[in-house]
Amino acid sequence: MDLIQIMKALGDETRLRILSLLSKGALCVCEIEQILSINQSNASRHLNKLSIAGLIKNEKRALYVYYKMNDDTLAEFPFLKDFIFMELNKIEKCKADLIALEKYKSSGISCDDLKDAKGCLSN
Amino acid sequence: MDLIQIMKALGDETRLRILSLLSKGALCVCEIEQILSINQSNASRHLNKLSIAGLIKNEKRALYVYYKMNDDTLAEFPFLKDFIFMELNKIEKCKADLIALEKYKSSGISCDDLKDAKGCLSN
DNA sequence: ATATTATATGAGTAAAAGCGAATATAGTAA
DNA sequence: TTACTATATTCGCTTTTACTCATATAATAT
Numbered sequence A, B: 001m002d003l004i005q006i007m008k009a010l011g012d013e014t015r016l017r018i019l020s021l022l023s024k025g026a027l028c029v030c031e032i033e034q035i036l037s038i039n040q041s042n043a044s045r046h047l048n049k050l051s052i053a054g055l056i057k058n059e060k061r062a063l064y065v066y067y068k069m070n071d072d073t074l075a076e077f078p079f080l081k082d083f084i085f086m087e088l089n090k091i092e093k094c095k096a097d098l099i100a101l102e103k104y105k106s107s108g109i110s111c112d113d114l115k116d117a118k119g120c121l122s123n
Numbered sequence C: 001a002t003a004t005t006a007t008a009t010g011a012g013t014a015a016a017a018g019c020g021a022a023t024a025t026a027g028t029a030a
Numbered sequence D: 001t002t003a004c005t006a007t008a009t010t011c012g013c014t015t016t017t018a019c020t021c022a023t024a025t026a027a028t029a030t
Helices: A003-009 A013-022 A029-036 A040-052 A071-076 A078-090 A092-107 A111-117 B003-009 B013-022 B029-036 B040-052 B071-076 B078-090 B092-107 B111-117
Strands: A056-061 A064-069 B056-061 B064-069
Touching (some): A003 B078, A029 A092, A029 A111, A078 B003, A078 B078
Antiparallel strands (some): A056 A064
């Protein structure tokens, strides 16, 4: 993996917010959209950049694509583990996102009914 | 220090090359220019971005401004130490730069005569 | 088969970042 | 003082990046 590309991928606030969420476990695109309040196309593009850099992987299940951290890359560059798991969640914006993530998880809402529950997570 | 700004500052190849040099010790602007073969205005701008992010500090001595790592920030974010001192110098471009740095150091040339020795370091 | 849905991608636009040349600034040296 | 030098900054330009809207794709469901 190209470290320069990795660092470029990490040089964007939205992508850092996505990684912060994924540090807590796999999520599908529609979940990331809702939790971060970004639009679908945007989410998809940022996820693609993170994938190209090798930071995340994805797996398609039915209609949904689940993204998660790429452990191989984390193993190759130990500082990334430290950064993503120890530092990222100290950033204020990421803290707020993680609260929204918890709210989503504890709500029992699944991907399938997310479209009907729009807005319930923002704030 | 704002971690998002730090990561943005790290998302640029030229700035990574500069940090790679500074990981070996303080250098003044004219030395960085010569070793990396970038122009003066460019060097100054990138150094400014790294400074604003808190990654480096500078000290003026006579006409020269010497830049060096900011140890406070490295202490605040330990992953940065690992990244800068362990990973950066594995990047091919940085390896080449570090060879040019060694060549410069062992040449005995100082800042004062750099302008007369232009080009001697490139390649 | 058709309809629906989640995701990816294309096209156009806007914003940001990087660069080179020229100029400004601040310090040194004579 | 004046001349010189290293660095910072401004300007105009180019390239890159991020964003939105619309469309395409692929899978599911009926």
